[in-house]
Amino acid sequence: DIQMTQSPASLSASLEEIVTITCQASQDIGNWLAWYQQKPGKSPQLLIHSATRLADGIPSRFSGSRSGTQYSLKISRLQVEDTGIYYCLQRYSNPWTFGGGTKLELK
């Protein structure tokens, strides 16, 4: 199985701060990666697909990047509504696996 090691597990940041979350894949997964945001009691929302492409309706302060098997989600200027838990997902091979999640809070 492909392991998606997500870090950090939790993060506290200030308004307007730049935030970066990473997922390290245990093997090559190409661009078969997405990022999701989940708020308490809600279902996940797609932020980034194809590793680097912004999903429809998502603010441009969110961006995705890839360096080899390391994938990053960057929030350029943190806003209040960005708090929640973030997950990466690889769909390169079965079983598709999510990262462990990053809980993002405001400082």
Added chain:
Amino acid sequence: QVQLEESGPGLMQPSETLSLTCTVSGFSLTSNGVGWVRQPLGKGLVWMGTIWAGGSTNYNSAVQSRLSISRDTSKSQVFLKMNSLQPEDTGTYYCARQGVYYGLFDYWGQGVMVTVSS
């Protein structure tokens, strides 16, 4: 617009068979696949299985022996059946649409909470 809605019983007994329904609108099941994802309370997301637009299925090997996913395209419904339930199957079950980009989930239902307890 695209919508997915899960339904099913909230409380199950150990060893019983779980049956969930995902009713979709705004797209056709013959155009997009639908997958099921489970989230234990307070924990992360686990993909369980998917039924593709062509009707084929893929399952997570961790639950494959207990899981079956099927659909009724005329009713725009996808079904999950999982037998031999155990308390560790407790959690929120989501159905989600496979999008056009790498088949990644792009729309999710609101989820249905299932508790397995005697």
